[in-house]
């Protein structure tokens with residue numbers, strides 16, 4: 491047995507045809523397929539703007555950086571964030587010389603609104619919210635808190651491609667939403683991401699900042715000299731952060747299938763829950779909010795002896811994962827240690843069972859048999 495945690499499944503022939511087009515026309519860079527993917531993404535999500543980037547790490551950084559400049563935030567100002575996330579989320583805050591203030595999570599694995607309220611100070615500028623595993627958690631209440639306290643809302647939607655809340659893709663309420671199309675995400679490309687600002691002015695800025703600050707429009711607009719392509723202005727010390735047409739080709743194809751793929755992910759999660767439900771005294775599941783149709787990026791359980799279960803599963807040829815070690819355990823963010831007891835509990839007890847599109851019912855049964863064998867020992 492060799493059952494992996496993640497294994498991306500691609501529409502191989504269709505992806506190759508789309509990439510072939512790039513190679514045949516001789517254009518693999520920004521433009522061409524990246525523009526098509528941005529249009530397709532806006533249509534799919536209903537969000538008004540979308541700019542395609544080389545990763546969501548870049549997107550999260552751009553989000554904080556641009557909001558900070560736009561709203562005149564100072565170094566050391568605070569953004570409330572979760573310790574249970576991939577490190578990109580909190581690095582985006584630190585990279586902009588702001589401070590990630592950690593709030594605790596609840597049984598949805600997302601930020602606990604009560605804890606968030608307790609962390610608000612006169613230096614708080616925004617809430618960074620992660621839809622962990624594709625769950626929305628208490629999204630609507632976080633939106634309310636932002637309104638009440640005049641905070642910006644940044645949504646790290648790396649796990650949320652395809653997630654619906656009451657039938658709609660959440661995100662319109664956020665000032666900026668950032669998606670990941672990294673190799674193991676629900677819509678895998680290899681590496682890329684999308685940044686979706688609510689405000690068109692900020693979308694214009696990210697298009698410059700993600701391309702080294704280059705503003706190609708200046709001369710084209712003012713002098714109408716489109717063929718003077720080298721006559722551009724540079725307005726910022728930007729990043730080389732934009733996406734390319736090869737990645738966008740894969741994205742365009744996979745997007746067509748992501749709802750189908752997510753439906754199968756939900757089926758797999760249903761199998762896990764059915765089989766493991768009788769052991770609810772030994773296994774805790776993530777609570778899924780009413781109205782949330784999760785993308786099911788992860789299937790997480792909480793168990794007493796997590797590390798021993800990982801060893802047992804490894805011996806049975808099964809590779810589970812851990813999402814995540816509390817970021818406050820890392821040196822960089824150790825100032826937050828002890829402030830989020832539930833997150834620290836989760837960090838020690840959470841385990842992600844394999845969740846990928848190659849899994850069959852009998853694979854899931856085999857995994858559950860091994861988990862149950864361990865629990866009954």
Ligand SMILES: *Cc1c(COP(=O)(O)O)cnc(C)c1O
Pocket residue numbers: 544545546547548575576578579620646648649669670671672681682683
């Ligand atoms: C994967 C991930 C990221 C980073 O995405 P990249 O596209 O790899 O940069 C950010 N946040 C979360 C929660 C993630 O899981």
